[in-house]
Amino acid sequence: AQSVTQLGSHVSVSEGALVLLRCNYSSSVPPYLFWYVQYPNQGLQLLLKYTTGATLVKGINGFEAEFKKSETSFHLTKPSAHMSDAAEYFCAVKGNQGGKLIFGQGTELSVKP
């Protein structure tokens, strides 16, 4: 079975600082990994995904994530936080049937001026 653990339910950074949101996964097969973002009272939008190939994945809004198989991690980073980055972020791993995604509990990112 697949599972996802997001370390830290709340992360606060200053505007312009590095954003680092942590995600560790468990999977018995090579995983597909995703990061989604959710703004208040809205649905989720895809930030980026890892399928195969290059382990450093670039997404929208300046975010990127690196797949590290040895560490079973897929941490999300952005060099410089912007106020508009304040949202909830979800890491997800693809399940092994029916195309279902297994989501982590989410990390709420706050950006201080």
Add this chain to the structure above:
Amino acid sequence: DGGITQSPKYLFRKEGQNVTLSCEQNLNHDAMYWYRQDPGQGLRLIYYSQIVNDFQKGDIAEGYSVSREKKESFPLTVTSAQKNPTAFYLCASTMSGNSYSGANVLTFGAGSRLTVL
């Protein structure tokens, strides 16, 4: 523009009442999903459907029912048997529900917030 439409955005229900949440997509996607979101718990799968006239229970199906009579539509009924129905409900779809069809990217609707009074 293609997308997923959920309605209503906000819904209030008295205890003991059934309510139905609508989900319509014009993306020509085969698979559709219903998730429930509670603070600090992420998204939990309620039901999913890979093709018309077929659906499967997810992790928390008790107290919910669905139908898939048309490819575009996947309504969710929250029944009176659901003990704690107050939550944010998200509908999503993917091109295919086949586990071997690659990295299925979910497209989400904007959600429906249900509050039981």
